[in-house]
Amino acid sequence: MAKPEQEPSLPIPENAPDTVPVLVPLALPAPYDYLVPEGARVSPGTFVVVPLGPVKYAAAVWRRPEGAAPPKIPRKRLREILGVLDGVPPLPPLSLDFAEWVADYTLTPPGMVLRMMMSATAAFEPPPPRYGVRLTGPPPERMTPARTRVLEAAENGLIWVKSLLAEAAGVSPGVIDGLVDAGTLTTEPLPDTVARELDPSRLRATLSEEQTAAANQLLDNTRGGFAVSLLDGVTGSGKTEVYFEVIAQALAAGKQALVMIPEIALTSAFLARCEERFGARPAEWHSGLTQSARGRTWRAVAEGKAQLVVGARSALFLPFPNLGLIVVDEEHDQAYKQEDRVSYQARDMAVVRGHLGKCPVVLSSATPSIESLVNAEQGRYRHIPLRARYKAAGLPGLAAIDMRKDAPEKGAWLSPVLVDAMAETLERGEQALLFLNRRGYAPLTLCRKCGYRFECPNCSAWMVEHRFRHRLECHHCGKFAPIPEECPSCGAEESLVACGPGVERIAEEVAERFPEARRAILSSDLTPRIADLRETLREIEDREVDVVIGTQLVAKGHHFPGLALVGVVDADLGLAQGDPRAAERTFQLLSQVTGRAGREAIPGRGLLQTYLPEHPVLQALVAGDRDAFYAQEIAARREAGMPPFGRLASILISGTDRAAAENHAREVARAAPPADTIQVLGPAEAPLAVIRGRYRYRLLVKAPREADIQAYIRLWMENAPKARGSLRLSIDIDPYNFL
Ligand code: ADP
Numbered sequence: 001m002a003k004p005e006q007e008p009s010l011p012i013p014e015n016a017p018d019t020v021p022v023l024v025p026l027a028l029p030a031p032y033d034y035l036v037p038e039g040a041r042v043s044p045g046t047f048v049v050v051p052l053g054p055v056k057y058a059a060a061v062w063r064r065p066e067g068a069a070p071p072k073i074p075r076k077r078l079r080e081i082l083g084v085l086d087g088v089p090p091l092p093p094l095s096l097d098f099a100e101w102v103a104d105y106t107l108t109p110p111g112m113v114l115r116m117m118m119s120a121t122a123a124f125e126p127p128p129p130r131y132g133v134r135l136t137g138p139p140p141e142r143m144t145p146a147r148t149r150v151l152e153a154a155e156n157g158l159i160w161v162k163s164l165l166a167e168a169a170g171v172s173p174g175v176i177d178g179l180v181d182a183g184t185l186t187t188e189p190l191p192d193t194v195a196r197e198l199d200p201s202r203l204r205a206t207l208s209e210e211q212t213a214a215a216n217q218l219l220d221n222t223r224g225g226f227a228v229s230l231l232d233g234v235t236g237s238g239k240t241e242v243y244f245e246v247i248a249q250a251l252a253a254g255k256q257a258l259v260m261i262p263e264i265a266l267t268s269a270f271l272a273r274c275e276e277r278f279g280a281r282p283a284e285w286h287s288g289l290t291q292s293a294r295g296r297t298w299r300a301v302a303e304g305k306a307q308l309v310v311g312a313r314s315a316l317f318l319p320f321p322n323l324g325l326i327v328v329d330e331e332h333d334q335a336y337k338q339e340d341r342v343s344y345q346a347r348d349m350a351v352v353r354g355h356l357g358k359c360p361v362v363l364s365s366a367t368p369s370i371e372s373l374v375n376a377e378q379g380r381y382r383h384i385p386l387r388a389r390y391k392a393a394g395l396p397g398l399a400a401i402d403m404r405k406d407a408p409e410k411g412a413w414l415s416p417v418l419v420d421a422m423a424e425t426l427e428r429g430e431q432a433l434l435f436l437n438r439r440g441y442a443p444l445t446l447c448r449k450c451g452y453r454f455e456c457p458n459c460s461a462w463m464v465e466h467r468f469r470h471r472l473e474c475h476h477c478g479k480f481a482p483i484p485e486e487c488p489s490c491g492a493e494e495s496l497v498a499c500g501p502g503v504e505r506i507a508e509e510v511a512e513r514f515p516e517a518r519r520a521i522l523s524s525d526l527t528p529r530i531a532d533l534r535e536t537l538r539e540i541e542d543r544e545v546d547v548v549i550g551t552q553l554v555a556k557g558h559h560f561p562g563l564a565l566v567g568v569v570d571a572d573l574g575l576a577q578g579d580p581r582a583a584e585r586t587f588q589l590l591s592q593v594t595g596r597a598g599r600e601a602i603p604g605r606g607l608l609q610t611y612l613p614e615h616p617v618l619q620a621l622v623a624g625d626r627d628a629f630y631a632q633e634i635a636a637r638r639e640a641g642m643p644p645f646g647r648l649a650s651i652l653i654s655g656t657d658r659a660a661a662e663n664h665a666r667e668v669a670r671a672a673p674p675a676d677t678i679q680v681l682g683p684a685e686a687p688l689a690v691i692r693g694r695y696r697y698r699l700l701v702k703a704p705r706e707a708d709i710q711a712y713i714r715l716w717m718e719n720a721p722k723a724r725g726s727l728r729l730s731i732d733i734d735p736y737n738f739l
């Protein structure tokens, strides 16, 4: 469509711009300008299709920085928007603000943030019609009891989702298909299901005195726009019941609410709990959903129909037009930190989103992050404590087992003290849980004859034996190989020995010691399917299991009423990692996992196997003195200028050639602009020196809290040599991973 060329100086009518910036969801430095086709109406946030090179992209119309004039690009060089996606709700203005903020802060191209906001491809296509079945025809010639039940269930004449009708009648889906073939049921398009309204006041719990006080403080602090509350209550104190009150408040005010939770495996129990409380299932958002379900949730959020969304960290990037509350449950959890593509900390970004959208934020945890606790101490967040458990007599009593004194027998991993405690627990008909944060059977396999160790050919890591799956596996790149009969180095037979325990090996020991006990292993590699995992969790809850052996999968959120004893097989494991949060993380993880015990009538008990009983983390756990731990850890961070008292950024340089990667890291380091208060440390070979055949070098930027670390790195990167060939450079602001 040829238009007369305009003089660039002609004023462009305000409401009919004929070129607009469009942000394409790719790693590009900025939005590009496109011509608006005649008659098309677009504004910032409108989704359009644009050509870029030979490819067409769904993209979002963006906006120019305030006061900026349209670029003076000759019109002939501009390409035209190919189509406007009228059926897709536009991105609300706040999503544009948020995308820009996140891009600036994390030093990522804004298009990559937009890409996260658009990660529901089905939302950008017309929703496919969904079909159900309805009872319209005569009964089939051949009747069976199953068929009779279906006819009874479908009698109401409504259009049923096939799986729901099968469930209601207690038959397999095949029976329904048979009735469709017989002409008794007909297939009809499902009506557009309008989400059921949530009822803020449906099933309110009667709160205890302490809970009421907390709820009132929380309601008070969430009423007037942006404010952050730290709901800091021991496990089982009823934090969820308390923040349900503020969700109810948001819903009653006609606002949308978002609850973020770290583990998708937990969502099913949590969704059921929300449904009980508010009378309808909330919308869910996580990577386990099908594309079409993601598309439906995305649209329902954008259209304001989804009132309550429960999701993983990426739910923060959904296009809420009317968000009135964000709850970050288990706010200390490391799962909130995303490391690939755009690296961001979702808890921190939730606070930013709340600030931009003038909406309150609630952070909830039994073991708050140091960052949040310091913010509360300094008055930026309101601290709302809950000190008592709701039902249980008290918190589990914790004790350390000094492994130097009470050592396990040769070839065993459980101390006699722990074994005795398990025996007592099982005798009383109660459950025990053994926690070891290590998948597989053994972390290292070696040859007794020649000392050969199985190492991953692509990574600087040992191959982990997975006995149930009969193979050796690298936990960093996923490479696996069968366990050989003989040593690949010296050829000796039956010379291979497994060193150290993983959960599978602990399960083996439990089977030997307590052959009668019903066991369940919870480990992500053994229960890769969410449905199986949920089933195992249900079995534990219903006390169909006596001993649970699990990785950190068991640490989070679950409510196991029959659990009396938690044994931590290796309490020192997390302390060995020398990163700035090792102590904090260990304290949180061990508090969480031992907090699974004694949630109801049964008094709980936790035993920590350790070689370092004098370590401050273990001392604080055993003494039940969390305040001492936090005080000490906060003082240590302040002293060292570590977060939140100082700021960190990590720069990782990698390449397939070791010398090239190291040289590049040195050159980048040399280009660092001089600064008085900002330090650049390194390059140093990363602790995991090789992953997937890539050699890795780290630089660490350390700055005072008030420094603009982003501005510094931006300036630096402008002057630094560019990564070419196989070399890569990635920047992580506020890093959590130092490996
Ligand atoms: P937290 O989130 O602090 O770990 P929850 O909110 O999950 O605690 O509460 C622990 C258990 O106690 C849950 O089963 C919950 O339903 C129950 N509970 C807590 N407070 C109440 C209450 N006021 N009335 C009834 N049940 C409660």
Ligand code: ZN
Pocket: 456, 457, 458, 459, 461, 474, 475, 476, 477, 478, 479, 692
């Ligand atoms: Zn590997």
